[in-house]
Amino acid sequence: MAYVVPKESFNGKVLSLDFGKGDKAVSIGGENTLPFLSFEGEVPNRPLVACEIQDCPPDDWPDTVKNVYKDVSADPVTWAGYCRDELKAKAIALRLVSTHPDRGDRSAEDAAKTIKDVLAAVDVPLIILGSNHIEKDADVLVAAAGAASGYNCIIGKAQEGNYKTIVAAALAHNHKLIAMSELDINLAKQLNILITQMGFDKEKLITDPMCSGLGYGLEYTYSVMERIRLAGLAQNDPTMQPPILGDVGMYVWKVKETVASEPDVPDWGSLENRSIAWETITATSMLLAGTNLLIMRHPAAIGNVEKTIDELM
Amino acid sequence: MALTGVQIFKLLPKTNCKKCGFPTCLAFAMKLAQGGVELSACPDVSEEAKQTLGEASAPPIRAFTLGTGEKAVKIGGETVLFRHEKKFVNPCALAVNIKDDLGEEEIADIAAEVANSEIDRVGQKLRIDAISIEYASGDSAKYEAVVKLAAEKAPEAAIILNCKDAAAVEAAVKAIAGRKPLIYCATDATAGEMANIAKANSVPLAACADGPEALSALTEKIKALGVEDIVLDSGAKTAKEIIEDNTRIRRSALKKNFKPLGYPVINFVLRDDPVYEASIASVAIAKYASIVILSSIEKWKNLALFTLRQNLYTDPQVPMQVEQKVYDIGEASADSPLMITTNFSLTYFIVSGEIENSKVPSRLAVMDCEGLSVLTAWAAGKFTASKIAQFIKESGVESRVSNKELILPGQVAILSGSLEDKLEGWKVTVGPREANAIPTFLKGRAA
Ligand code: B12
Ligand code: SF4
Numbered sequence: 001m002a003y004v005v006p007k008e009s010f011n012g013k014v015l016s017l018d019f020g021k022g023d024k025a026v027s028i029g030g031e032n033t034l035p036f037l038s039f040e041g042e043v044p045n046r047p048l049v050a051c052e053i054q055d056c057p058p059d060d061w062p063d064t065v066k067n068v069y070k071d072v073s074a075d076p077v078t079w080a081g082y083c084r085d086e087l088k089a090k091a092i093a094l095r096l097v098s099t100h101p102d103r104g105d106r107s108a109e110d111a112a113k114t115i116k117d118v119l120a121a122v123d124v125p126l127i128i129l130g131s132n133h134i135e136k137d138a139d140v141l142v143a144a145a146g147a148a149s150g151y152n153c154i155i156g157k158a159q160e161g162n163y164k165t166i167v168a169a170a171l172a173h174n175h176k177l178i179a180m181s182e183l184d185i186n187l188a189k190q191l192n193i194l195i196t197q198m199g200f201d202k203e204k205l206i207t208d209p210m211c212s213g214l215g216y217g218l219e220y221t222y223s224v225m226e227r228i229r230l231a232g233l234a235q236n237d238p239t240m241q242p243p244i245l246g247d248v249g250m251y252v253w254k255v256k257e258t259v260a261s262e263p264d265v266p267d268w269g270s271l272e273n274r275s276i277a278w279e280t281i282t283a284t285s286m287l288l289a290g291t292n293l294l295i296m297r298h299p300a301a302i303g304n305v306e307k308t309i310d311e312l313m
Numbered sequence: 314m315a316l317t318g319v320q321i322f323k324l325l326p327k328t329n330c331k332k333c334g335f336p337t338c339l340a341f342a343m344k345l346a347q348g349g350v351e352l353s354a355c356p357d358v359s360e361e362a363k364q365t366l367g368e369a370s371a372p373p374i375r376a377f378t379l380g381t382g383e384k385a386v387k388i389g390g391e392t393v394l395f396r397h398e399k400k401f402v403n404p405c406a407l408a409v410n411i412k413d414d415l416g417e418e419e420i421a422d423i424a425a426e427v428a429n430s431e432i433d434r435v436g437q438k439l440r441i442d443a444i445s446i447e448y449a450s451g452d453s454a455k456y457e458a459v460v461k462l463a464a465e466k467a468p469e470a471a472i473i474l475n476c477k478d479a480a481a482v483e484a485a486v487k488a489i490a491g492r493k494p495l496i497y498c499a500t501d502a503t504a505g506e507m508a509n510i511a512k513a514n515s516v517p518l519a520a521c522a523d524g525p526e527a528l529s530a531l532t533e534k535i536k537a538l539g540v541e542d543i544v545l546d547s548g549a550k551t552a553k554e555i556i557e558d559n560t561r562i563r564r565s566a567l568k569k570n571f572k573p574l575g576y577p578v579i580n581f582v583l584r585d586d587p588v589y590e591a592s593i594a595s596v597a598i599a600k601y602a603s604i605v606i607l608s609s610i611e612k613w614k615n616l617a618l619f620t621l622r623q624n625l626y627t628d629p630q631v632p633m634q635v636e637q638k639v640y641d642i643g644e645a646s647a648d649s650p651l652m653i654t655t656n657f658s659l660t661y662f663i664v665s666g667e668i669e670n671s672k673v674p675s676r677l678a679v680m681d682c683e684g685l686s687v688l689t690a691w692a693a694g695k696f697t698a699s700k701i702a703q704f705i706k707e708s709g710v711e712s713r714v715s716n717k718e719l720i721l722p723g724q725v726a727i728l729s730g731s732l733e734d735k736l737e738g739w740k741v742t743v744g745p746r747e748a749n750a751i752p753t754f755l756k757g758r759a760a
Contacts, residue, residue, distance in 0.1 A: 001533065001573055003526040006564035036556050214617065215434075216659070219624040222599075223397040230395070256663070256749060257616065267432055269612030277591045277617045284595045285621065288556070300588070308592045311552035 007040040012236035015203050019176050020125025028292040029243035036312045049294045050091035051083040052249045055114045056098040062259045064275045065298045080122040093127035093295045099140045100131035108143035115147040127154040134161040145169035167198050180208040183220050185227045192239045205242040213251040214282045225289035246286035249297035252279045280304040318343035324362035373566045374575050377542040380471025381493050386442045388603040389577035400628040405603050408443035409610045413459040414450040424466035435658045439619035445606050448476035460485040479506040486514045508538035517542035525561045529573035543576045552596045559601040577603030632684030633658035639710045643674030647715040650675045655682040655690045663748045671752035680704045687722045698728045702735035720744045
C-alpha cells in the first residue's frame with residue numbers, strides 16, 4: 001500500500017499582530033496550519049511568553065513563585081526592570097490587581113500613573129490587564145489606554161459586561177485588545193463580532209476563551225481553543241482568526257498542587273518541582289491547543305516552555 | 314481499503330430482522346462503514362461475509378493489551394483526532410526506562426517505585442503502567458537477569474524489552490513469557506528474526522523506522538510474517554517530530570483508513586531535566602502517543618502527567634460524576650455537621666478530601682447537578698435554593714441529624730436566605746469559599 005502524506009490545506013489563516021515599539025516590538029500569529037504542523041503550512045511567528053507582574057506585592061501568590069520576586073515586587077517599575085534585565089522577558093503583562101474594590105480599590109488615575117512609570121522605565125512590549133472586576137475595569141482600562149497612548153500595548157480584558165468603553169479607548173489610543181469570554185466558543189465568537197461591529201479592526205484583537213489550570217478544567221479550555229482554531233482555519237471564519245491568549249499563571253498558582261507542602265501530601269513529592277511542572281504543563285498544553293500568547297509567572301516554568309517552543313518550531 | 318455502506322450491505326443477510334439494533338440491514342451497513350459498530354452485532358452474518366468484511370470492519374487503529382493481569386492496559390483503538398469530537402478511548406501507558414547496566418539495587422528500587430506509583434485522583438487509580446528495560450550492557454545473560462529482576466519487583470507492570478539484539482530479546486522474552494512483554498523493536502534489518510520471536514511467543518512487537526513512510530513498509534512486512542499486535546515508532550525524538558509524525562500517523566489511519574499505520578504509537582521523550590521532560594511528555598500525551606517512555610518517575614512528575622492524561626481522556630460530553638447521596642465521612646453521628654455540594658467528581662473529591670483532613674466526622678450531601686461544579690451548576694440553574702431544598706427533603710437526611718443545620722459552599726452564599734425560607738425549621742450556614750479552608754472551619758466549630 002502506498003503511503004501518501006495526509007496533508008490538510010486550509011483556506012483560513014490566523015491573523016498576525018504586533019505590539020510594542022521599535023526594535024523590541026514582537027509579532028504573534030500568522031500561521032495557516034494547526035499548531036506547529038510545518039509540514040503542511042506556514043508558522044511564521046513563535047508563540048510568545050509574557051512575564052506577569054502586578055501593581056502591588058503578590059501576597060496571594062504561593063511561596064514558590066512569590067519568593068522569586070520578593071526583592072523586586074514591592075514596586076512595579078523595579079519588578080518590570082528585573083523581568084527585562086534578569087529574565088530577558090520578551091513581553092511583560094502588568095495586572096492592575098490593586099484597583100479591585102476588594103484588593104485596595106486604587107483609582108484609575110493611580111493605575112494610569114503606574115503605567116506611565118513602567119513604560120518610561122522599561123521598553124519591553126507591555127500587556128495591561130485590569131483586575132477582572134467588570135465595572136472597575138471599565139474605568140481603569142480607559143485611563144490605562146490613555147496613559148499608554150503611543151506605546152502600541154495590548155490591553156484587556158474586554159468582556160461582555162464592559163467591552164464598549166474599553167473598545168472605544170483601545171480604538172482611540174491605538175492599542176491591541178483582549179476579548180475574554182467564558183469557555184464557550186459561541187460566546188467567544190459573539191464577543192468578537194460585537195467588538196468588530198464597533199469599528200474595531202479584527203486584526204487588532206486577541207481572543208481569550210478563558211484559561212484553566214491542569215486538573216481544574218484544563219480539558220475545557222483545551223477543547224474550546226482547538227475548536228476556535230479549526231473554525232478559523234478549516235471554516236475560514238474570520239471572527240475566529242485572531243491569535244489566542246492563554247492566561248496561565250493566575251489559574252495555576254492557586255490550585256492545591258502548587259500550594260500544598262510536602263509533609264501535607266507526601267505522595268505528591270517536591271513542591272518546588274511540582275508547582276513549576278504544573279505551570280509548565282498547563283502552558284505546553286495550551287500551546288498544543290492553539291495559544292499564540294501565554295502569560296506566566298515562574299521563571300523556571302517560562303524557561304521550560306521556551307525550550308519546548310524551540311523544539312516545536 | 315474501506316468498503317462503502319452499500320458494498321457492505323450486499324454482504325449482509327438482507328432480512329431486516331433488527332437483531333443488531335438497527336431498523337434495517339442497510340442502516341446497520343451504513344453505521345458499520347463509519348466504524349460506529351462492530352460486525353459481530355449481526356448474529357446472522359455469513360462466514361464468507363465475515364472474511365471479506367473482517368479487514369474492512371476492523372477498527373482503523375488496532376487495539377490490544379499491554380501486559381497481563383488486572384493492571385494490564387489497553388492501548389490503541391482511537392477513533393478521532395480531536396477530543397471534542399468524541400472521547401479519546403484508551404489513555405496512553407506511561408513507562409520508565411531503565412538501563413540494564415545500572416546496579417542491581419538501583420534497578421530493584423526503580424522497579425519498586427513503579428510498583429508503588431499508584432495515586433488516587435478524582436476517584437481514579439492512576440499509575441506508571443510499564444517498565445522499559447534497555448539493553449545497554451551488551452551482555453545478554455545480564456540483560457535476562459535484569460529483566461527478571463525488574464519483572465519480579467514490579468509484578469503488575471507491563472514490560473517493554475528495549476533491545477535491538479534478537480538473541481538477547483529471545484532469551485528475555487522466554488524468561489518472562491507469562492508477562493507478555495512488548496518487544497522494542499524490529500528494524501528493517503531485523504524484521505524477520507524479531508517477527509518470528511514475537512509470533513512464537515505471542516507477544517506484541519514494536520516497529521522502528523525513519524518516518525511514517527518507511528514505517529508503513531516495515532509494518533506490512535511484519536504483518537505478513539504473522540504478527541498482528543504492532544506498535545509504531547517513527548523515530549520521532551524532538552517535540553516537533555513527535556507532533557508532526559504522530560499527526561501524520563493518526564490521520565493516515567483515521568482519514569485514509571491506511572492499515573499499515575493503524576497501530577498504537579510509542580514515543581521516547583527522554584531528557585536530562587525532569588521538569589523539561591514532563592513538558593515534552595505532555596506533547597506526546599496530548600498528541601496521540603499510546604505509550605510514552607520517560608527517563609524518571611518522580612512523584613510530582615507522575616502526579617502532573619497522570620492529571621494531564623486524565624484531563625484529556627475524559628468524555629467531553631459527560632463530566633465525571635459521583636452518585637447523588639448523603640455520604641458519611643469518618644464516623645459520622647447525628648451530631649455531625651452536614652454540608653452540601655454538587656456531584657461533579659472533582660468537586661466531590663476535593664471537598665471530601667478536605668473534610669477527611671479536618672478529622673471531624675461529617676456528612677456530605679452530594680446533589681445531582683449533571684456533573685457541574687458549584688458555581689457552574691448555580692449559573693446553570695441546577696443548584697438553586699428550591700432544588701437544594703427539595704433534594705434535602707427527599708434525601709431523608711432530616712431523620713438522621715439531631716441539629717437541622719446545613720452548611721453551604723461559600724461560593725453560593727447568595728442562596729442562604731432563600732434556602733432558609735424554603736427549608737422550614739433548618740438553619741443555613743455559609744461555609745468557606747475554598748475547600749482548603751474547610752479543616753480550619755470545621756475544627757473551629759468543633760472547638
Ligand atoms: C470548567 C467550567 C465550566 C465547564 C463545566 C465544568 C463542570 N463540570 O462543572 C463548562 C464549560 C461546561 C462551563 C459552563 C458554564 N459556565 Co462555567 N466555569 C468553569 C470554570 C472554569 C471552572 C469550574 C470548576 O471546575 N471549578 C472547580 C470546582 C472544584 O470548583 P467548585 O465546584 O466550585 O468547588 C470549590 C468550592 O466551591 C468549594 N466547595 C465546593 N463544595 C463545597 C461545599 C462546602 C460545604 C464548602 C464549604 C465548600 C465547597 O471547594 C472547591 C474547591 O475550592 C469556572 C471558572 C473558574 N475558574 O472557577 C467557570 C464558571 C463557574 N462558569 C461560569 C458560567 C457563567 C458558566 C455558564 C453558565 C456560561 C457559559 N459559558 O455558557 C455555563 C453553564 C453550564 C451549563 N450547562 O449551562 C461562571 C459562573 C459565574 C457566576 N459567578 O455565576 C464561572 C465562575 C466563570 C466566570 N468567571 O464567570 N463552565
Ligand atoms: S441483525 Fe443482521 S440481518 Fe438482522 S437487520 Fe441487522 S444486519 Fe440485517
